[in-house]
Amino acid sequence: MVCLAQVGDNAVGAPGAAGATGDDANSRSVSPLVACHECGQFYHMCALAPGKTAKCGRCGSVLYRAKSNSIERALTFALAALVLIVLSNTFPFMTFKVEGREEVNTLFSGVKSLHAQGFWWLAALVFGTSILFPLFKNLATLYVLLPLRFGRRLPGAVKIFRIVEAMGPWAMMEVYLLGVFVAYVNLIDLGQLELGVAVYSFATLIVVMVAGDAALDPREVWTRFGATAAGAVVPSRNDPTVLVCHACAQVNKVTRKKRGMHARCSRCGSALHFRKTDSLARTTALCVTAAVFYIPANVFPVMTVISFGKGEPDTILSGVKELIHAGLWPLAVLVFFASIAVPMLKLFGLSFLIIMVHRGSTWRLRDRTLLFRIIEGIGRWSMIDIFMISILVGLVKLGQVATIEPGLGANSFAAVVVITMIASMNFDPRIMWDMAERRDDDQRQES
Numbered sequence: 001m002v003c004l005a006q007v008g009d010n011a012v013g014a015p016g017a018a019g020a021t022g023d024d025a026n027s028r029s030v031s032p033l034v035a036c037h038e039c040g041q042f043y044h045m046c047a048l049a050p051g052k053t054a055k056c057g058r059c060g061s062v063l064y065r066a067k068s069n070s071i072e073r074a075l076t077f078a079l080a081a082l083v084l085i086v087l088s089n090t091f092p093f094m095t096f097k098v099e100g101r102e103e104v105n106t107l108f109s110g111v112k113s114l115h116a117q118g119f120w121w122l123a124a125l126v127f128g129t130s131i132l133f134p135l136f137k138n139l140a141t142l143y144v145l146l147p148l149r150f151g152r153r154l155p156g157a158v159k160i161f162r163i164v165e166a167m168g169p170w171a172m173m174e175v176y177l178l179g180v181f182v183a184y185v186n187l188i189d190l191g192q193l194e195l196g197v198a199v200y201s202f203a204t205l206i207v208v209m210v211a212g213d214a215a216l217d218p219r220e221v222w223t224r225f226g227a228t229a230a231g232a233v234v235p236s237r238n239d240p241t242v243l244v245c246h247a248c249a250q251v252n253k254v255t256r257k258k259r260g261m262h263a264r265c266s267r268c269g270s271a272l273h274f275r276k277t278d279s280l281a282r283t284t285a286l287c288v289t290a291a292v293f294y295i296p297a298n299v300f301p302v303m304t305v306i307s308f309g310k311g312e313p314d315t316i317l318s319g320v321k322e323l324i325h326a327g328l329w330p331l332a333v334l335v336f337f338a339s340i341a342v343p344m345l346k347l348f349g350l351s352f353l354i355i356m357v358h359r360g361s362t363w364r365l366r367d368r369t370l371l372f373r374i375i376e377g378i379g380r381w382s383m384i385d386i387f388m389i390s391i392l393v394g395l396v397k398l399g400q401v402a403t404i405e406p407g408l409g410a411n412s413f414a415a416v417v418v419i420t421m422i423a424s425m426n427f428d429p430r431i432m433w434d435m436a437e438r439r440d441d442d443q444r445q446e447s
């Protein structure tokens with residue numbers, strides 16, 4: 001069989017359907033199709049050796065990876081994670097001691113304190129991203145994979161797995177752990193800190209969940225739900241009757257009449273669109289909204305530390321300055337990068353990508369796709385500050401001796417993080433590559 005997606009750790013796939021004759025053509029007729037989700041190029045899939053990766057020859061994004069015993073391994077990690085989630089949520093997280101008084105907190109304490117102080121939106125966000133979504137993701141993964149391991153499928157499994165896949169970026173335990181680290185360093189001067197059992201089980205949980213994510217091959221799960229579409233010919237990337245499912249990556253052939261709102265994925269039932277709906281308009285509106293929130297996020301204090309009756313409100317920038325004054329350079333760099341540089345990069349980066357599409361530019365498409373990939377990947381790390389605030393607020397509440405209160409700026413800052421994440425999810429990088437297609441068409445017509 002001829003593999004059109006070339007394989008290898010650094011190798012890239014090559015588009016096209018040329019060169020197949022005789023047996024090759026026969027085997028190609030059952031070759032599953034895969035589409036690059038970043039540039040829209042179609043390929044024939046081929047078997048890879050375990051651990052190998054197939055990449056798009058056009059934009060360089062990963063098409064698929066070969067993973068052995070994917071479901072069995074992911075299942076083992078998910079079972080271990082469930083035990084660790086229970087431990088992390090029931091045992092003490094940290095104990096803060098100062099002047100003979102002490103406060104013990106759990107993972108949930110920060111959420112409770114934020115809610116008690118009227119910061120319900122922050123409380124909901126922290127609860128969702130650090131407790132609810134990871135728990136749901138774990139239980140849902142078990143619900144889908146356990147029966148699948150024995151060749152069965154429980155009711156609603158397809159829909160649930162679709163939600164698990166979409167939820168990925170919103171389960172932020174690894175970001176939370178970094179928030180714990182920043183909170184810990186911030187508190188060393190204020191009093192004595194003891195780490196509880198839950199911190200260790202939480203750290204282990206993150207390793208286990210990351211390993212579970214790395215082990216699971218969503219392609220295999222989807223294939224067990226329904227065969228991947230195959231074809232003898234690689235479709236043209238601008239064929240409006242070939243629609244790729246955003247949820248399960250199935251390549252769907254639809255009639256011209258069914259295009260638009262009525263087309264549904266043959267495997268998972270998701271609504272199909274040629275490109276993400278109103279991608280540019282939505283991304284622009286969300287970027288403008290995030291830019292508006294960015295101002296109060298930096299002007300208003302994000303928290304106030306009161307120690308022995310005295311204390312001043314801190315903005316994000318003054319927090320960074322204090323870390324520098326305390327000689328905590330690495331931490332200052334980390335907080336500056338996560339809380340100031342990343343939101344700016346996201347806003348400027350997305351604006352740049354939007355402007356280039358409006359101009360119909362075909363300049364450095366591969367680099368612009370890489371920029372988009374970076375923006376999409378780093379967005380969630382800005383939550384470090386929000387998690388740090390929730391931990392401090394839940395732990396340091398010893399009245400006049402030591403108290404930490406959240407500030408109004410934290411609300412706006414959390415809004416910036418969430419809105420920019422949704423903005424990058426709405427941007428469809430394939431529209432940048434559509435410009436190249438249009439340019440090639442124009443050149444062909446001229447010549």
Ligand SMILES: [Zn+2]
Pocket residue numbers: 036037038039040041056057058059060061
């Ligand atoms: Zn591509």
Ligand SMILES: [Zn+2]
Pocket residue numbers: 245246247248249250265266267268269270
């Ligand atoms: Zn689908």
